[in-house]
Amino acid sequence: MSIIGKAKEGERHLLMGNDAIARGIIEAGASVAAGYPGTPSSEIIENLAKAAKERNIYVEWSVNEKVAMEVAAAASFAGLRTVAVMKQVGVNVASDFMLHLSETGTRGGMILISCEDPGALSSGNEGESRPFAKLFEVPLLEPGDFQEAKDMTRWAFELSEKVRNLVMIRSVTRLSHASGNVTLGPLPDVVPHARFKFRGDEMDPDEGPVVTFPVAYRHTLMQTKLAQAVALFEDCPFNRYEGPEQPEVLIVTSSACYLYTKEAVDLLDVQDRVGVLKMGTTWPLPPKYMEKHLAKSKIIFTVEEVLPFMEDNVKILAAGLAERIGFKRFHGRGDGTLPAVNELNPDLVAAGLARILEMEYTAADPEYARLSEESAISGAPQRDLAFCAGCPHRASFWSLHNALEIDGREGFVCGDIGCYALGSRPTGFSVSKTGHAMGSGTGVASGFGKLGRFGMTQPVVSVCGDSTFFHAAMPALVNAVHTQSEMTMVVMDNSGTAMTGFQPHPGLTADAAGEEVPALDISDIARAMGANVDVADPFDLDTTQRKLLALLSKGGVNVLILKQACALSPEKKGKKLYNVTLDPAICLGENCGCNKLCTRVFKCPGLKWDSETKTAHIDELTCSGCGVCASICPSGAITKKEAV
């Protein structure tokens, strides 16, 4: 049951930031929501999907972020409130459309929510999308706590309708995936009616066609809209100042960094020396409001994640205002007061602030730190990211590794984004040698496959997941076929967008709200594109390796679909395919020539090496019963029996 769509006005709930944002979308009466899964953004669309029926919202997991923004924009053009949701890298994908959208403007309120990941807690990068707001001249908001996450989201739709342009909201992992108390607002009664009006004049923003021409006129309009937003930002409840009238240091901050900053001021007990300017409207910064507060202190310390985006904009503003507010000394991520990379926390902010105030600050008791060092180093062995027990990717990479070794021409794998990015790590037997954006494995492989004319003889394989195939790998495959590249693409089809929580994709028969939809078949698509297509079960190591080995020297563009559901998928979780047992009497342990193949090399968390008996063991609680290890044990000590 989703409380987000049902709970009444005035109720107080402990909500995750993403829940609060979803509630704000519902309170605003949005009719359409589209997104592509990506941590830490996915729960917003998931929550809306749960409330879709009762709140009459059309919710979709789109094929990728650009299409999500296009789908959402259509609703705006037809006069409805609408939202596109994605993680930071998704905004890169959507950015081409986003610029054009900013030129044409919007009708029904439209917001973009980007949930970003400072510190790359669950990303391949810590890129940020705030510069896009500046680049494409759209207003940017950043909530500073959980209540604001809801209230600001709701307000963003009004703002979008006032300025007739997209409004961007940026959250971060420490808000989206953190929780706090939120008091709810009313649920609206909206009876949306969609109609796209296009019969008006080209210049008519309400009834004309939605196009970017004439460019100079549209660009001027974009800037007028931005100026309107700035005027509203001058008096906005999401910006506030807390502290003395003339602080020694003025901290300018936003987002989760506001909470770190408050904590840091308390840690140092400097409430009477430091002022905190908490900004919710971070692009453009309202100049009059900023002037009033920048005038308060000679020292300006900007606390934000990750790039010095606000810091640079504050400096530009302050340079223009210098005659009136005087010269300032600036601190932040730009000058090393805060680390230039990675996420922040209260201690890092406190340490930076202490340096500015010339105070002593040590985060923890040094004696305790010394005492706990031994246990933390020798008592807490590192936990590297690894494929789960029973993960089909482990089996797939095992076969890829073996096929490439047997082939013997120094072949390699080009990977991209998904759990299978671990193909470059030990549990993927380090076969992936390139790793970039969604679908890039196949694009890069398409390029490698054309280098034969320059003497390259290494076979190249790309890997991509089933959701990634639709998201961005299809154009790359088209390219490979059309350019007559030489490559093999392995689609690791685990029946869902597994890494982010099994969101559906176009290859599946249910949509975001659980309604039945037609599934597109990956092998049919690849065949229609002109690739040579085969399918195998990755748990069948022999067949998979044989097929891979043949494809490596076949020439042309080959696609091998390795189909096996994720071990954590709803249909598999908690159910074992096989009961797997290990006979310690047969396991030769250290006397076997295999040199602990099952634990040292195969590295499944369901296997343990018992250092006393010097044999392998199955960890019953962790083993998920895929049975693959039975195929790799050379002495036949591991057996599998179909589970009943």
Next chain:
Amino acid sequence: MVTTSLAADPYNMIITGVGGQGNVLASRIVGNALSDKGFHITIGETFGASQRGGSVMSHLRISTTSVLSPQIPKGKAHMVVALEPTEALRVLHQYGNRNTKMIMNTRPIYSVGVICGEYQYPAMEDVKRWGDQLTSASWLIDATDEAVKMGNAILGNVILIGALAAVGDFPLDKASFQDVITRTMPANKVDINLTAFEKGMEMVQQHAA
């Protein structure tokens, strides 16, 4: 208004473990039970890629007055609840102090580094010794073993919540726990979770005796 008292205000607790042990659920249950009583709760969670066998941490902060940073400052934890022994040591080093209390599940989960022999998992005596040195009070509990007896290892997290209630640093009781799980879990799971909660309480009470 909150009428009940906290051992400290704000009270800082870290629930830690390995992805898949029910860390997040545990923090939500405790957070919701205390939010129902009118406290301001802030929870910061580290999951995502960590759900695949990595270390996970939930920072739970209980306050009578305000929302706080979702990351607890270093050295400022009052309580560490560990679903896995070595994760307790990892967290204590960063967030512990001499007055930190600890509830630890004794069941190890080996990382791939340990499985393949690259790293050594510490001996339980060492874990106990370090635990004693680094905390003012600790409860080592065989929560997973008990949970397996009840039919599902995942109940280990609820056993630890019961243990936490018995320690009594904040007003978490069976009634408030029951309210939350009745609201958030399927009806057929409520009884077994209540049994697990009671088992955890009992284990701490026996520990003290």
